Amino acid sequence: MKILVFGAGVIGTTYAWQLQEAGCDVSLFVRKQRMMRYGQSGVTIAYSDMRGSKKQDGHTVFRPTVTDRLDPGKPFDLIIIAVRSNQWQDVIPYIAKYSGNADILFLGNAWDELGLAGKHFPEGRYLLGFPEIIAGGHLENGVNCYLFKNRHTMLGEPDGKNTERLKNISGFMAFAGLQPSVSSRMTDWLQYRYVISAIMPGLISKAGSARLFASNNTLIKQYFLALREGRKVCRKRGAEKGSLFPFNKLFLPSFILTRLMRSHFNEEMLSAMDAHMKHGAAEKKKQYYDVLKTGRRLKVPMPYWASFEKYMDFS
Numbered sequence: 001m002k003i004l005v006f007g008a009g010v011i012g013t014t015y016a017w018q019l020q021e022a023g024c025d026v027s028l029f030v031r032k033q034r035m036m037r038y039g040q041s042g043v044t045i046a047y048s049d050m051r052g053s054k055k056q057d058g059h060t061v062f063r064p065t066v067t068d069r070l071d072p073g074k075p076f077d078l079i080i081i082a083v084r085s086n087q088w089q090d091v092i093p094y095i096a097k098y099s100g101n102a103d104i105l106f107l108g109n110a111w112d113e114l115g116l117a118g119k120h121f122p123e124g125r126y127l128l129g130f131p132e133i134i135a136g137g138h139l140e141n142g143v144n145c146y147l148f149k150n151r152h153t154m155l156g157e158p159d160g161k162n163t164e165r166l167k168n169i170s171g172f173m174a175f176a177g178l179q180p181s182v183s184s185r186m187t188d189w190l191q192y193r194y195v196i197s198a199i200m201p202g203l204i205s206k207a208g209s210a211r212l213f214a215s216n217n218t219l220i221k222q223y224f225l226a227l228r229e230g231r232k233v234c235r236k237r238g239a240e241k242g243s244l245f246p247f248n249k250l251f252l253p254s255f256i257l258t259r260l261m262r263s264h265f266n267e268e269m270l271s272a273m274d275a276h277m278k279h280g281a282a283e284k285k286k287q288y289y290d291v292l293k294t295g296r297r298l299k300v301p302m303p304y305w306a307s308f309e310k311y312m313d314f315s
Contacts, residue, residue: 001172004029004067004076004102006095010136011107012082013043014145015178017062022176027076028064037141038066044142048268050149051177055268062142070098078169080105082131084283088113096120103165105129105155109283111194111290114158114187127166128186130154130193133179137275146272153178156186185240192242195230198287199223201277202308210273214265220258224250225304230291236298288312 005016006029016028030038042063049056079102083091088110095104104126106117117126133153136145153173157163166182173180183189203223207213213220224246231247242248249260292309295302 001025001077001168002075003027004070004079005082006079006091007082008034008038008043009082009084010138010143010145011131011134012080013045013062013064013143014047014134014136014147015080015082015107015131016064017043017045017060018147018176018178019172020062020064022172024172024176026065028066029070030066030068032068035066035068038064041141044139046139046142046144047147048145049147050268051147051179052149070095072098072100075100076102078103078105080107080129082107084280085109085111085113086283086286088116092116092120103127103169105169107131107153109194109197109287110190111287111294114190126158127169128156128158128190130190132193135269135272135276137272138279144275146268147177148269151179152181154183154186154189155180156183156189158187160184160186188234188239188242189244191234191237191239192231192244192247194287195227195234195291196244198284198291199226199230199305199308200273201284202288202311204273204277205311206308210265210270210277214262214270217258220261221254222304222307223261224254224257226302226308229295229300229302229305232300233291233295233298233302236300237294285312 003019003024003026005012005026008028008030016026020026042061045060045062047058079095079099081091081095081104085108104121106126107129131153133148133151134145136143155166155170157166170180170182203219204210204213207216207219228250249257292302292305
């Protein structure tokens with residue numbers, strides 16, 4: 001299977017690296033100005049890998065096969081789109097025009113973007129995914145990434161069916177150590193995950209860092225109150241009851257939730273969250289306002305969510 005990873009940020013680079021290490025035929029789509037450096041000098045990857053019995057920290061230089069354009073005459077079997085949610089509007093029309101008959105895997109946050117995908121791709125062309133196994137930030141000449149032991153590459157078909165292509169993709173993801181988990185409710189899962197991604201930057205910005213947030217009981221309580229509002233928005237949009245943590249625990253008293261939340265955050269996760277806060281301000285703002293505007297349109301009261309608006313200026 002010939003695979004193209006579209007997006008050379010932390011997620012795209014790390015997936016391309018891990019798939020290539022597993023023996024897959026992988027190309028990485030990069031911007032024209034990065035073609036020579038990525039193709040010749042490679043990409044520096046600083047990693048912290050927690051998937052085994054013992055954490056491994058290290059550096060490597062990843063030298064991918066690179067391209068800066070799609071050519072229908074040189075087709076791929078699968079294109080993995082790993083870009084920020086605010087880039088979908090530009091990327092989707094381009095992929096639709098030049099991707100031939102390749103299957104498309106959208107790997108990342110999505111709110112209203114799936115409607116855009118449906119306008120450009122025929123039914124059955126694309127799958128959904130989320131890279132919760134990987135987080136990180138950017139270095140001067142590469143990326144630093146964290147690969148978590150108990151996290152997954154979430155995968156699913158938009159209609160929830162367990163298709164043969166889904167089994168195939170899950171199979172080579174597993175072989176590459178990317179810990180796939182198939183969900184029959186991926187569209188709902190993505191909505192709830194989007195809410196978490198949308199509110200967390202405001203909390204970290206208010207606290208000053210991820211570590212300070214994780215040690216502040218008042219902010220953690222506000223986090224859960226905002227998530228309850230976000231959950232109502234998801235339900236109003238048609239999502240079924242979410243089983244994703246912490247939505248599946250929101251019925252618990254706040255002191256128990258706070259204890260659970262603190263145990264959920266390890267040192268590597270907090271470091272990854274702080275690294276992520278240094279990049280992608282436009283996406284963070286978009287996600288926050290996507291949920292807030294949808295809640296207002298659906299007449300969902302969101303006082304706690306709205307209270308973080310003043311902390312969403314990352315400039």
